[in-house]
Amino acid sequence: MKDNYLIEKVERDCPLCDKVHFVEKRKRIGEMLIKNEITSYEEVYFFCPESVDYEEDEFVSADLMDQNLQSARNAYRKNHGLLTSYEIAEIRGLYGMSQADLAILLGWGEVTITRYETKSIQDETYDQLIRMVKDDPYYALERLKKQREKFSNEKYETLRRAIQHRIETIGIEQLNRKTIENRYAEYDEPCEFNGYQVLDLNKLGATMAFFAQYCENLYKVKLMKMLWYADALAYKQRGRAITGLVYQHQKYGALPIANSEIIYLPQLTVEEIEREEGVSFHIQAKAGVALDALTPEEIDIIYKVANKFKNSRTNDIVEYMHAEDAYQETLMQQIIPFSLCATLKEF
Structure with a gap:
């Protein structure tokens, strides 16, 4: 930065x-x-x-x-490898819990989580227990049952349904993540096709969420081009991409492998809209998504791309990308090597 x-x-x-x-x-x-x-x-x-x-x-x-x-x-x-205040709030958001709800569920004082989200820093033991609520919804359900008498019947049922939904959702998320990882199995080492950055789904999810927060009415095609520009600009500036995505030359520009799966990462919500020409995918960021997976330098690069294209129509960014040497010098379906980003247009 x-x-x-x-x-x-x-x-x-x-x-x-x-x-x-x-x-x-x-x-x-x-x-x-x-x-x-x-x-x-x-x-x-x-x-x-x-x-x-x-x-x-x-x-x-x-x-x-x-x-x-x-x-x-x-x-x-x-x-120090601890959850940030935003990540703690994000965990609460998974279950629709208030700060007091999460504290009670874990058997702590009602203001403990409030302190961690405002002015105090949790120790490693407390940090691990909060992480378990996110990573293991069965543990969250067990804790809820143990603390049942401390919640009203209505609140208990609301939280129980939310946790049960998380149990079902996390299974789908894990399957989707596994599908993406399988598609990238041959790119598990840094190379010119992934921009010398192995796929990092946390960075990818945060990058897409940043774009979705910054750009109104963001659709899939535009998002895919912005991802390429973020990775390409990062590669040009520092010799390494951000997300580790591998891009192919397609009709509408650079398109990452597993593009149909990555939009369903947990940081995003996707609305499928039926149109005469086919289905459009409207992309939005979930509330409270943390960007801590990204470095300040990476956020600076992503901001530049978002600021440049935030008001561009999808067709505008497609035409802009078609004029890049990286597109001009590759053929349909060909993997676009990041070495061609040396002549990337100025930002």
């Missing part, structure tokens, strides 16, 4: 100028002492372009201060 970059310009009260005007909301890599350890994290701040005092030309609001503290804590968690 760059030292700092512009997120957006917002009109607000500027405490440096003591007036309302447009200031720049920017992001950079900052450092904070967390548990006696210097931790690097993504810091967001406001920059005042009208300030005459070069030693005081930036500020943070109370909301940004809280956001930065949370970002630093989550960076620490990630460094």
Whole structure:
């Protein structure tokens, strides 16, 4: 990621100028002492372009201060292999649980999860128990039954149905994941066809969710092209793709192997729309999807691609991709080697 970059310009009260005007909301890599350890994290701040005092030309609001503290804590968690606050919230979302619901289910104090999602960092033992609720819904069901008397009958039945649905869903997700992995069995080592990045379904799911959150009315064909551009740009900039997808030359541009399966990864919801010309797949991100599988550098690359194509129609991005050397120099059905991304158009 760059030292700092512009997120957006917002009109607000500027405490440096003591007036309302447009200031720049920017992001950079900052450092904070967390548990006696210097931790690097993504810091967001406001920059005042009208300030005459070069030693005081930036500020943070109370909301940004809280956001930065949370970002630093989550960076620490990630460094130590702990669930981030967003991942804990995502686990609750799988079952429709409140913070108190999850704490009670695990036999903890009602505010324990609230603390972990706001200001405290869980230890490894508590972290493992929260992970088990996600990874093993049978364990979640067992805990629910054990704590039954602490829930109303209505709440108990609601949570029981949600957990049972998760048990059924996780079986389908595992089957879909296995299908994708089988399709990529011959690309299980870094090579020029996967951009020297072995398939990483966590990075792939997070990348697609980012695009789905950023782009309104995102459909499958456009999403596939944006994935290729994200991987191609990453390869051009650092010699390694992001997702590990392998792309083929197809009629509408680069299309990843197992494209019909990857849109059903758990980070997304897919609406199948019947049209005269066939079925269209409307892609949306599920609420609360964490992007922690991605590095700041990768997020920066994905953001560039999303920002470039967010307002493009599907046909526009298809035509744009058709003009790339990577498409021009390959034939129908041929795997597109990432070595052809050297001449990728500028972003």
